[in-house]
Amino acid sequence: MIHNNTFATLPVNNIRPPSKTIRQTRVSPLSECWRIFGRELSSTFLHQLFLALFLFFLFGKMTRLSRCARLLARFRLSPDVHRSAGLSTGAREGGGALYEFRTYQIRPDRSSAFLKLTHEKIHLRTAHSELIGYWSVEYGALNQVFHIWKYDSFSHRAAVRAALAQDERWIGEYVSQAIPMLTCQDNHVAALLPWSRITAPPHAGGVFELASFRTRVGGAALWGACLQDASRDACGRTHLVAAFKGNIGQPDTVYALRWFKSADERHQAQSETAALGGFGLLESRKTKVMFSCSFSPLK
Structure with a gap:
């Protein structure tokens, strides 16, 4: 029997897989x-x-952080700031004078008549206590007047109000005619911040702005320090007439009464107060732009 050994005799090394061409x-x-x-x-x-x-x-x-640390250091070290940061609404800062902010809303059809009557009879009122300023609100409210009265103390105010109630000319010639022209009356009590004084504008004319800064509880003193720094950097565009801290009515509010040459200049100067970040102290802000009345001491 013959076996076919043809494939058996082939070398193993001759069986190779197909070559692949590698291109590099x-x-x-x-x-x-x-x-x-x-x-x-x-x-x-x-x-x-x-x-x-x-x-x-x-x-x-x-x-x-540097500015915040500076303000915090002032807040920590200054006894005046500590007094003005108190939460009590009964005591005044530093024991100084108090200022009553009064706001009257006038019937739209009686606005001119009210201002004319007040102009003629305001001398009956100023005979009893000092008037700081009297303004007609132009922007921020309509048919509204705002005025500030100064008192030495709460007892002084009480005595003035009692005397006014007994003043027949004041009641008969002014109050009885003015009250029907009003729709509402509002008042707040404030005190000057320790570093602030009331200063008259450089000249008559221009416009006034009352800016109200509502802060968190106890934050009015630190916000007042921010306002003081901003007023130093105002570059002459803004004249700060006075800065107040609310006492009764708005105890955590700082008021800035400012004067500008015109409403347009006031609009341009708003960028200068943009740095008032307040470090999270500010809750709300309101402004009123006003013209002083002819009988106002501050003009």
């Missing part, structure tokens, strides 16, 4: 250099950009 892409030296340079340039640029942004952020934080 050749990269030119110029392309390789450009790729490495671009990668390094991109990495360096990103590092520099990140460093610049970080330094900008750090500088801003340090500036704000």
Whole structure:
């Protein structure tokens, strides 16, 4: 029996898998250099950009923290600030004079008549106590007047009100005619901030602004310090007539009475008060732009 050993005699090494052609892409030296340079340039640029942004952020934080630390140091060290930060509404700051803010809402059809009557009879009222200013509100409210009266103490005010109630001319010639012209009356009691004084504007004319800053409980004194710093940086556009802290009615409110040459200049100067961030102290803000009446001491 003959066996076919043809395949058995073939060498094992001769059985190979089909060869594969491997193609390699050749990269030119110029392309390789450009790729490495671009990668390094991109990495360096990103590092520099990140460093610049970080330094900008750090500088801003340090500036704000520095100002906050300065205000907090003043708040901690100044006894006047501590007195003005009290939560009680019964005591006045520093034991000084108190100021009554009175706001009258006038019937729209009687606004001119009311101002004319007040002009003619205001001398009957100023015979009893000092009038600081009397204004007609132009923006922020309609048919409204705002006036400030000064008293030495609460007992002084009580005595003045009692004397007015007995003044027949005041009652007969003014009150009896003025009351029907009004729709409502409102009043608040405030005191000057320790660093503030009432100063007259540089000249007559212009407009006044009453800005009311409502703060968190106990934050009015620190906000007053912010207002003091801002008034120093006003660059002459704003004249701060006086700054008050609410005592009765709005105990956590700071009032800034300011004067401007015109309503347009007041609008332009708003950017100067944008720095009043208040570090989270401010809850609300209201403003009124007013014209002084002809019989107002502050003009």
